[in-house]
Amino acid sequence: MRVWAVANQKGGVGKTTTTVALGGLLAAAGARTLLVDMDPHASLTSYFGFDAEALPGGVYDLFRAGAADAPPPAERILPTRFERLAVLPATPAMATLDRQLGARAGMGLALAEALATLADDYDRVLVDCPPMLGVLMVNALAACERLVIPTQTEFLALNGLERMLRSLAMIERARGMRLPRLIVPTLYDGRTHASAASLRALRERHADELAQSVIPVDTQIREASLAGVPAGAWPAARRGAQAYRGLLDELLAQEA
Amino acid sequence: MRVWAVANQKGGVGKTTTTVALGGLLAAAGARTLLVDMDPHASLTSYFGFDAEALPGGVYDLFRAGAADAPPPAERILPTRFERLAVLPATPAMATLDRQLGARAGMGLALAEALATLADDYDRVLVDCPPMLGVLMVNALAACERLVIPTQTEFLALNGLERMLRSLAMIERARGMRLPRLIVPTLYDGRTHASAASLRALRERHADELAQSVIPVDTQIREASLAGVPAGAWPAARRGAQAYRGLLDELLAQEA
Numbered sequence A, B: 001m002r003v004w005a006v007a008n009q010k011g012g013v014g015k016t017t018t019t020v021a022l023g024g025l026l027a028a029a030g031a032r033t034l035l036v037d038m039d040p041h042a043s044l045t046s047y048f049g050f051d052a053e054a055l056p057g058g059v060y061d062l063f064r065a066g067a068a069d070a071p072p073p074a075e076r077i078l079p080t081r082f083e084r085l086a087v088l089p090a091t092p093a094m095a096t097l098d099r100q101l102g103a104r105a106g107m108g109l110a111l112a113e114a115l116a117t118l119a120d121d122y123d124r125v126l127v128d129c130p131p132m133l134g135v136l137m138v139n140a141l142a143a144c145e146r147l148v149i150p151t152q153t154e155f156l157a158l159n160g161l162e163r164m165l166r167s168l169a170m171i172e173r174a175r176g177m178r179l180p181r182l183i184v185p186t187l188y189d190g191r192t193h194a195s196a197a198s199l200r201a202l203r204e205r206h207a208d209e210l211a212q213s214v215i216p217v218d219t220q221i222r223e224a225s226l227a228g229v230p231a232g233a234w235p236a237a238r239r240g241a242q243a244y245r246g247l248l249d250e251l252l253a254q255e256a
């Protein structure tokens, strides 16, 4: 079982879209794939049509693992209408976790421990992160072996990337291990100067960690999310799907 | 002094862009305007060219108000190159506040108390929020008299809006007061079905709280942020600036 996290503290850069797109392609290629929604805002959970408010639980239960009535993680997993693609959903209660857990030690491994119990059931796990450094993102970084960092090709998001990399360095120091990562340019619009300038800046500053694949702005990707279908399985999203296939090839090649 | 907060738990919907655009227009119209950056990711602080990592402090100090060495809020405010427009900046340390403060009572009013000390210095205050429900957003909601909720006109963001309104209802119940709010459609792209369908859904579901102004996708708005200039002061961003002027007129009319 291989675990990838998709994270960036900057909001709206395509984290959820990327997690779903890569997960959809892996499942279509035959891998038993689990998508974990670590964002209390539950975008990934909603993407597949689930009502996060109405669910009995999900990721939140991983943090109650010691409690007598906490179900095993497998019990909270929901199948989707796509073969081999399942979701461990988010619920709004997760927004209170940082305040509840506070400085309590040892809560950084709740996800890693839960995924260990699922190792025989899934080949691939992709973890979608919230746009905020906190216990939920820290758990995702501790549980994954590779990090995908979607970065919108424009100014405000480039600053955000520097901050994300600094937070990552802080977490790596605390854990004493380096996390392989791949920065993925997203929402690229070749018609605008700001997008092209940002991509050039990314290539100059982060050449060794930057994906070759650039995910273009593709309005059909939004249509796909309206329909609850991963970008790769939405025929009209040709450009976006092709870019995500290229990205998946790069990630798999790095693993070998 | 009038205080507006700009919030939505969904990431990347235009909160920072809206805060800066409205603040720039208010300052240009003669109001002494303070922009408060409550997002540890510090997008608003970076927008004006400040390096959040290098600053001595900012919003973080409001939460240390009791400490002997905590400076008065006014000391942390930075002028911008735009007349009558100043910034109370964010720093990355704010990301630890939820964990540090935990369930400690009474930390929901740190911003409101700080702004009270500045009442004679500013006519207008605009507060930019992080994309996460936590102590920073709760402070912004407690300190403001009106809430602006930018909502991207597409599917994932519409779900996010419902969740934001539920969180708001929870906070209003706890505080025993209703917060006037205005939902602002942003990043509208009339060429796509998803955008038009989302705007129709917004008009059906939230007619009484929805702004008449719709902020269009305008690539010049990104150019403006690259240059560190509010959208209204960037001549090429005609469409975006016009929409933001319309929005400001609506907000001012509701106040009267």
Ligand SMILES: Nc1ncnc2c1ncn2[C@@H]1O[C@H](COP(=O)(O)OP(=O)(O)OP(=O)(O)O)[C@@H](O)[C@H]1O
Pocket: A010, A011, A012, A013, A014, A015, A016, A017, A018, A039, A043, A129, A130, A131, A186, A187, A215, A216, A217, A218, A219, A221, A222, A225, A240, B009, B010, B011, B012, B131, B152, B154, B155, B156, B157
């Ligand atoms: N390549 C693309 N082309 C067009 N639209 C896109 C693309 N990728 C993402 N989007 C749209 O951009 C918006 C933001 O994407 P998404 O929600 O995946 O970002 P996120 O980083 O997960 O946001 P958050 O910070 O809220 O978790 C969504 O409306 C999505 O449909």
Ligand SMILES: Nc1ncnc2c1ncn2[C@@H]1O[C@H](COP(=O)(O)OP(=O)(O)OP(=O)(O)O)[C@@H](O)[C@H]1O
Pocket: A009, A010, A011, A012, A131, A152, A154, A155, A156, A157, B010, B011, B012, B013, B014, B015, B016, B017, B018, B039, B043, B129, B130, B131, B186, B187, B215, B216, B217, B218, B219, B221, B222, B225, B240
């Ligand atoms: N009307 C617009 N037209 C084109 N681009 C826009 C518009 N409004 C915002 N943007 C761009 O969309 C991106 C997201 O905007 P912004 O950073 O303001 O959102 P946010 O809600 O503050 O994000 P976060 O959740 O990270 O705080 C930015 O790159 C910004 O330049």
Ligand SMILES: [Mg+2]
Pocket: A015, A016, A017, A039, A043, A044, A128, A129
């Ligand atoms: Mg997301």
Ligand SMILES: [Mg+2]
Pocket: B015, B016, B017, B039, B043, B044, B128, B129
């Ligand atoms: Mg912002």
